[in-house]
Each structure stands twice: as C-alpha cells, then as structure tokens.
Amino acid sequence: MNDQAMKQFLLHLDETLKLGRKFIIQDLDENHLFISADILDTLQAKIDDLMDQISFPLAEKRGIKHSFFFSQKS
C-alpha cells in the first residue's frame, strides 16, 4: 500500500462494516494490511466509487456556445 489515507479508508470500511463484514485479518504496519482474499473484488469496486466521488470533471465538455448541440444528447 502506498498511502496512509487509503489505509485509513480501509480501516474505516472494516470498522463500519461497509462491505457487509470485517475483512481485515491483521494490521501489519503503516503501509500493510493483511486482508481476506475473497473480499478483493468488492473492495476494488468500493475504492472505485470513492474515487468517483472525489473527482471533479475537468474538461469543459459543453462550452456555452455549443450547448445547443447537446440539448438532444443529454
């Protein structure tokens, strides 16, 4: 694991049973957790969700000038 924040996020998921159950088997050190293998897919999906929530669309997709073009699409 590369960063503290992510570790804290995993601890939080574990404590609050966000994934339906506890999955951390042992807290090894600052950068390592020992987790059960079968939770992996769920965990990765959850992390993806988190990333989605904290990202902001950068690109200006519909400039003011072009908004007309997009009214149909959206």
Next chain:
Amino acid sequence: MADNGLGSSNQESTLIRQNNLECKNLYDYLKTRPPNILEKLYNHPTICLAVYRELPELARQYVIRILFVDQPVPQAVVASWGSQAFSKEHVYVSKVLSELSVWQEATIPGGLLGWILSPTFKKNLKVALLGGGKAWSMSSALEADSKARDVTFLDAYSLERWECVLHYMVGSQQQEGISADAVRILLHAGLMKRDEDDGSPVITRQGFQFLLLDRQAQVWHFLLQYLDTVEERGLDLVECLTFLFQLSFSTLGKRKAGRFYPTRLALNITNSQNKNTPDIEEDTPKGYIVVETNYRVYAYTDSNLQVALIGLFTELMYRFPNLVVGVITRDSVRQALRGGITADQIIGYLKQHAHVQMLHAENRQPLPPTVVDQIKLWELERNRLTYNEGVLYSQFLSQADFNVLKEYAQTNGSLIWYNKERRTLVINKSAHDDVKKFLEEIF
C-alpha cells in the same frame, strides 16, 4: 512451531494483466523455442545474422571477441572484459546468450567453467559475416522486369492491405473483406472472437490494444501468431522463419526470385527494436490528431478506423466530413483503462499520430504536458493499492525459529513482509507448499 495463518490478501497485477496483449520481440520469441529448434534455425546464416543484430550491444561484443576462438574462454576472463560498474549488464547478457543457445557452458581442462559459442551458430555467423557457403536462395539473378514496381507503389499497396486488416477488425465496412486465412489468425490470436449470437468475428479487448500499437509491432505480433499456427498446417516452422528472415534482409522494391517484391512491412519485421531507422519513419502515415490543453481532441480524418480508435479513449462530440472532435475525460479514459488499455498506450498513440502542427509547437512536445500527466494520474488513481497474495505465519516459539524461516523465504524470493519484534511474516502464496515442506524437514 510456526502456525499457519489463514487467509491472504490478494494479487492484482498478475490476475488482471493476463488478459492483456503480450507483445514479444524477437528475443522473447526465440527464447521460448526449444533448443533443438534453435539449433536447426542456426543452420541458416541469415538467421544467425538476424539474431546477432538483435543482441544487446555487450552481447554482440562478446560474440565477436570469441567468434574465432576454438576453445572455451574462461567465464572469469569474459567478465573481466567489462568494468565492475557494469557487472549487472554482464550478468544480463550472459543470460541472454545462454537462453538463445548462442553460447554454452563448457569445462576447461583444470576445472574452470568457460563459455564457447554453439558450433552451428559460430559456423553460420562466420558465413554471414565473411561470405561463402550456399548462395542465399533468394538472391539469384533474374532478368529485368518489364513491369517493375517502384517504392511509392509498394508503400501504398502494403499500407492499403494492412489498413484493410485493421478496418476489418473494427468492423467498418468501407473496405472489402480479407482472406479467410487472416481471419483465422485474428481469431487464433484472440484479437477477435466469434460473436455468441451470429458467429461473426468481433473485436476483443486485446484487439483494441493491438490497434494502438505502431505498425511494425502490429506486423510482428501478427506474424508470431501466424507462426503459432504453422505447425498445425503441416508446415515446417524452421523453413517459415528462415524465409521471413531472408526476406527481411532483401532490399526494398527489388524483385526477388522473379515472383514478388518485398514491401517495407516485410523488411522491418526483424529490426523490431530500432525504432529510429529512417525506413520506419517514412512508413508512418501522416499525423492527424491535434490535442489541446483543454483536453479537446481534433482528428482530421475521414477513416472509420481512425475514428473508432480515437473513440476508444475519448468522448466523441461532433463528426464532420473530414474532422472529428472529441474530448478526453476521466470517464472516457477510465473506460479505456478498464478495457485493458494502458495510459502509455493512449499517450503513445496520440504522440505517434500527432498532427504536423503539434510538432512545430514552440516547446517541441507533440502533446500538452498537462494532458499527458492527467492521463497518467487517472491510471495511477486506479492503482493506489498494491495486492500480493500471501500466507501469514505468526506465533513462532522462538526468535531462532522465526529467523530460519525468514532466511529461507528471503533466499527463494518469496518473502513479502516481515516484522522481527512481532515474529510475523507473510510469504507469497505460490511458495506456501515449499515452505510447508521445508518446515516439516527442519522441525
């Protein structure tokens, strides 16, 4: 005694990468051939020369130095040819040369280990470098051809044929179909698969990655896949390879054997590593993509193939007769990443096809650095955690027991994590059986 911890954390990379396109170069390919095939291949001077050209620089140096030495050269002597600072390179090229059976280990009277070039390779490399031996079958002289083809024609022809294959893959209908053989290879390579409903071939994830490669890599990959099927068709692998290599040494546009003209695509197959040779630059089609710092992509093209490729990682907005406008967004890139395309492949493709205008920009970078960085960041964001599948061992009775196991795991490279104070260690899952056996023997 050491208690078997249960469960494990899981791997990510190995599992997911397996689905990705594996692109081998000549070395990777030959290395996986059995020694008897290599031995047969080395009977042909052309192949020896091609292999020699592909060797790392240091390896080429070694080969030349011992080419005319008839007895094994002590390994220590070979090692002493380079400075200590490059011992890593030495070890690497020694491995390469052994893997390709270019040289082999031999015992020198007196018990020292030495290297000696494999006799077949040695004989035929000499022929290739010094001349002699049988004439290369294809260079036989023929009378001038009344309808000679010039280089421009050949380039246009090969380009057209190759695009045809690519077009077929993306399913655009603007070209006629390709041969059934080529389709079979595409299916065999996993670049396309039969649709479950109507059985028609559709492109796979690997296929999309294939499309993003540069032309030369595509041809090479395609050929490798073809070679895989060669034996099933009752053809001799060695003969096919020999032919390919001979072809790659012929001259562009010079008619050989009275029947065919090699095109640029054929000539470039073996020099897969020299990306900078002028031949290849001429080969790349003119760039058509403009990327702006606001993530907009303008592609000046009317080809469905190119539009489909751009569409892999951008959100398309407008389509005009000769221009497509899209925007690179987090979602579009993530979708590509999920499809197994890497950030480097996306950036590589954009760079490779950058519009001439982009190359003339002040900073001489074909792409805006912000966009490049952001695409990489989007990829990294998906890999904030790394996973290793492992087994946890804890509750050792003594520090000594712990140390024994730790050292064992360390030497066979399976130790993932350990903590001395807590007498806990995590060992790669694949080594779990070995470790169990080891424990039974020791304790």
